[in-house]
Amino acid sequence: xxxxxxxxxxxxxxxxxxxxxxxxxxxxxxxxxxxxxxxxxxxxxxxxxxxxxxxxxxxxxxxxxxxxxxxxxxxxxxxxxxxxxxxxxxxxxxxxxxxxxxxxxxxxxxxxxxxxxxxxxxxxxxxxxxxxxxxxxxxxxxxxxxxxxxxxxxxxxxxxxxxxxxxxxxxxxxxxxxxxxxxxxxxxxxxxxxxxxxxxxxxxxxxxxxxxxxxxxxxxxxxxxxxxxxxxxxxxxxxxxxxxxxxxxxxxxxxxxxxxxxxxxxxxxxxxxxxxxxxxxxxxxxxxxxxxxxxxxxxxxxxxxxxxxxxxxxxxxxxxxxxxxxxxxxxxxxxxxxxxxxxxxxxxxxxxxxxxxxxxxxxxxxxxxxxxxxxxxxxxx
Amino acid sequence: xxxxxxxxxxxxxxxxxxxxxxxxxxxxxxxxxxxxxxxxxxxxxxxxxxxxxxxxxxxxxxxxxxxxxxxxxxxxxxxxxxxxxxxxxxxxxxxxxxxxxxxxxxxxxxxxxxxxxxxxxxxxxxxxxxxxxxxxxxxxxxxxxxxxxxxxxxxxxxxxxxxxxxxxxxxxxxxxxxxxxxxxxxxxxxxxxxxxxxxxxxxxxxxxxxxxxxxxxxxxxxxxxxxxxxxxxxxxxxxxxxxxxxxxxxxxxxxxxxxxxxxxxxxxxxxxxxxxxxxxxxxxxxxxxxxxxxxxxxxxxxxxxxxxxxxxxxxxxxxxxxxxxxxxxxxxxxxxxxxxxxxxxxxxxxxxxxxxxxxxxxxxxxxxxxxxxxxxxxxxxxxxxxxxxxxxxxxxxxxxxxxxxxx
Numbered sequence: 014x015x016x017x018x019x020x021x022x023x024x025x026x027x028x029x030x031x032x033x034x035x036x037x038x039x040x041x042x043x044x045x046x047x048x049x050x051x052x053x054x055x056x057x058x059x060x061x062x063x064x065x066x067x068x069x070x071x072x073x074x075x076x077x078x079x080x081x082x083x084x085x086x087x088x089x090x091x092x093x094x095x096x097x098x099x100x101x102x103x104x105x106x107x108x109x110x111x112x113x114x115x116x117x118x119x120x121x122x123x124x125x126x127x128x129x130x131x132x133x134x135x136x137x138x139x140x141x142x143x144x145x146x147x148x149x150x151x152x153x154x155x156x157x158x159x160x161x162x163x164x165x166x167x168x169x170x171x172x173x174x175x176x177x178x179x180x181x182x183x184x185x186x187x188x189x190x191x192x193x194x195x196x197x198x199x200x201x202x203x204x205x206x207x208x209x210x211x212x213x214x215x216x217x218x219x220x221x222x223x224x225x226x227x228x229x230x231x232x233x234x235x236x237x238x239x240x241x242x243x244x245x246x247x248x249x250x251x252x253x254x255x256x257x258x259x260x261x262x263x264x265x266x267x268x269x270x271x272x273x274x275x276x277x278x279x280x281x282x283x284x285x286x287x288x289x290x291x292x293x294x295x296x297x298x299x300x301x302x303x304x305x306x307x308x309x310x311x312x313x314x315x316x317x318x319x320x321x322x323x324x325x326x327x328x329x330x331x332x333x334x335x336x337x338x339x340x341x342x343x344x345x346x347x348x349x350x351x352x353x354x355x356x357x358x359x360x361x362x363x364x365x366x367x368x369x370x371x372x373x374x375x376x377x378x379x380x381x382x383x384x385x386x387x388x389x390x391x392x393x394x
Numbered sequence: 395x396x397x398x399x400x401x402x403x404x405x406x407x408x409x410x411x412x413x414x415x416x417x418x419x420x421x422x423x424x425x426x427x428x429x430x431x432x433x434x435x436x437x438x439x440x441x442x443x444x445x446x447x448x449x450x451x452x453x454x455x456x457x458x459x460x461x462x463x464x465x466x467x468x469x470x471x472x473x474x475x476x477x478x479x480x481x482x483x484x485x486x487x488x489x490x491x492x493x494x495x496x497x498x499x500x501x502x503x504x505x506x507x508x509x510x511x512x513x514x515x516x517x518x519x520x521x522x523x524x525x526x527x528x529x530x531x532x533x534x535x536x537x538x539x540x541x542x543x544x545x546x547x548x549x550x551x552x553x554x555x556x557x558x559x560x561x562x563x564x565x566x567x568x569x570x571x572x573x574x575x576x577x578x579x580x581x582x583x584x585x586x587x588x589x590x591x592x593x594x595x596x597x598x599x600x601x602x603x604x605x606x607x608x609x610x611x612x613x614x615x616x617x618x619x620x621x622x623x624x625x626x627x628x629x630x631x632x633x634x635x636x637x638x639x640x641x642x643x644x645x646x647x648x649x650x651x652x653x654x655x656x657x658x659x660x661x662x663x664x665x666x667x668x669x670x671x672x673x674x675x676x677x678x679x680x681x682x683x684x685x686x687x688x689x690x691x692x693x694x695x696x697x698x699x700x701x702x703x704x705x706x707x708x709x710x711x712x713x714x715x716x717x718x719x720x721x722x723x724x725x726x727x728x729x730x731x732x733x734x735x736x737x738x739x740x741x742x743x744x745x746x747x748x749x750x751x752x753x754x755x756x757x758x759x760x761x762x763x764x765x766x767x768x769x770x771x772x773x774x775x776x777x778x779x780x781x782x783x784x785x786x787x788x789x790x791x792x793x794x795x796x797x798x799x800x801x
Contacts, residue, residue, distance in 0.1 A: 014469070015396045016700040081395065138673065267774050282777040284763070287770035294774065295714040299690035306693045309395060324686035331683070376682035377675070383662035383685055384672050389692070 029089040038095040042217040042357045060123030069110045074121035081308025084253035091257025096217045101128030101176025104243035105184040112233035125181045130171040131369045132186035134241040136381045142188045147172040158187030158195035165197035165232040167225040177221025178210025194240045199230030215360040245322040249307045252329035256300045262336040263293045266343040296332035323378040330372030337362035413450045414481040421483035440487040444518030454492045454516045461512045468702045491515045491522030493646040495569045498639045502627030520566035525556040533764035536580045542572035548622035552615040562598045562611040565591045576789040584632030587624045605750035656723040658685020664730045671733045684722045711773045
């Protein structure tokens with residue numbers, strides 16, 4: 014058994030860290046709260062690093078890497094709150110490649126920017142494909158898909174889709190009259206497509222609410238399993254980003270707890286403070302373990318992708334929430350001001366837990382898979 | 395990422411598997427149909443089974459060959475545990491002896507001690523117990539008060555009390571940490587001894603837990619005399635010897651955390667038959683959180699095996715696996731009993747047993763609070779809390795503590 018990163022994976026991670034270090038992403042996440050235009054466009058960096066084609070097979074111009082490799086990049090982006098185009102583009106690229114879409118090579122090379130509009134696979138008590146609603150607790154119906162030969166027309170609204178506002182092509186998931194999921198490639202500028210580019214609370218995450226009114230595109234030849242995989246890949250990527258953010262929060266908090274003194278001693282020596290920091294570590298390491306599991310499921314045990322990536326998102330979400338609040342607490346009052354980066358972590362945590370189904374939905378999915386008898390069966394040798 | 399065995403490991407696994415295929419019919423049945431019920435019969439059968447496992451090279455396999463082991467790596471040791479679990483045969487009877495105390499004697503014992511004690515320990519002929527904890531020395535183990543006084547003829551006389559002693563009721567020997575010098579600071583004045591449990595003045599009393607069962611014992615020593623060659627690792631060097639035992643304890647517990655059988659799948663099955671619970675979003679949320687964290691621990695275990703394979707001893711942060719395991723099992727017990735109602739608390743119910751077992755497990759092997767302190771200091775590098783016992787002779791420390799309590 015060897016769970017260490019391969020040399021290639023180490024290289025991929027170091028390269029991502031190196032590229033991201035050349036842009037002041039954390040500063041930008043603060044400044045852009047007042048002036049969105051200062052937020053750096055990381056598409057050129059992503060293209061240079063080959064991220065858009067990371068998951069696309071080599072014969073279609075991609076790098077042919079796996080989900081775990083993509084998670085390593087997401088983790089680095091999360092460390093520095095980078096507005097890296099990953100959550101929208103990577104699952105889109107997975108579906109384009111699976112469906113052998115004609116746009117795939119252009120997406121791999123970065124000529125075309127793609128984003129998918131996340132759709133949640135059915136579960137025991139929600140038999141339909143659903144999307145994030147504009148507001149409210151109820152899930153929204155996935156866009157209605159009308160198929161006519163190789164073309165498909167969509168009607169509906171998908172809210173809060175990551176990176177949708179920057180995309181040239183959208184991978185839309187709808188549901189047809191029979192209840193089956195239908196994926197289609199729609200140009201962002203096509204008739205009947207309107208994209209409301211926006212952000213909420215955490216400006217380093219670009220979002221788009223997409224309204225489709227008779228928007229027509231090319232039907233993508235992918236299965237329900239492929240589309241479900243795109244959803245779980247998004248869950249795993251959010252988990253990986255969260256892990257990176259938690260790592261950074263823990264490092265900063267530990268350093269401060271060693272240098273800040275009260276009543277004649279470092280605050281990190283107080284048990285209450287120490288235990289809070291160790292709790293971040295505990296959740297961080299649990300997340301790391303589950304990301305390994307999720308990576309293994311994507312590469313080796315497709316039947317456990319839903320369970321593993323949902324478990325990862327669930328634990329990662331809890332870790333990020335906890336770390337964000339603890340980081341503020343360790344730093345005292347200053348941690349709740351713009352003088353410090355802790356509020357940016359907090360903003361990231363607040364938004365992340367409510368995107369793409371939300372952390373709570375991932376937790377519910379873990380239970381759903383278990384009750385349905387689809388928990389972990391494959392044991393390591 | 396590779397979860398597969400190396401070719402050597404695969405061959406070793408095959409060897410273990412074929413031994414088990416050949417011998418598993420002789421393993422004692424402890425659960426289910428045809429299970430043994432008489433405690434004496436169970437003990438005899440488990441001793442014999444440990445002997446067989448030792449003969450087959452499955453007990454104490456990580457011990458060096460010269461002491462009866464196979465000299466295999468910790469990862470091969472894990473392979474044995476995995477295969478035994480798959481074959482559904484009981485493990486060895488004396489996990490504490492073979493997993494922790496034997497390796498301590500191998501590291502610190504005299505040649506005579508090694509040749510006298512290790513063989514019978516490995517084969518289950520002589521079971522051992524660990525006599526470290528005391529009523530006032532648990533997480534702060536260096537506070538032990540059991541006294542060993544040197545007699546003129548070179549023998550030692552023991553007086554004091556130990557507690558939480560697993561297997562003491564049928565152990566032949568114990569490894570005992572006692573204070574031999576009260577005039578020096580507490581970590582320095584202790585010595586490790588080998589003590590025969592049938593000696594005059596040794597009293598073992600079962601300690602009933604919440605469940606009503608007595609899995610642990612209290613052990614009393616009243617003027618117990620043991621020979622001078624009972625010392626392990628030198629007089630006043632007991633702390634260093636004890637740290638070796640605790641390191642092996644961490645390894646034993648860390649690599650065996652799956653062995654408790656606490657996992658999301660099992661907990662889900664306990665409530666899956668209740669249609670109202672399966673639909674209840676609060677129940678689902680709680681189960682999801684519990685299952686996800688326990689799943690993380692399974693993979694944390696694989697990470698530690700991967701580290702071992704790379705030649706690294708898993709770091710202290712792996713101790714957090716115990717915190718996660720216990721706390722989630724506590725939540726699961728509450729959830730299951732909330733769903734099933736009072737019937738879950740029937741005396742012979744498996745969940746009642748688990749619910750009763752866990753509050754004690756929380757403190758076993760060091761409390762959660764101490765564990766978090768240790769990890770905060772060793773892994774995160776946070777400064778320790780100021781201590782009032784550093785550099786103070788043990789005798790004065792006791793006086794100060796009494797003063798403090800009176801104030």
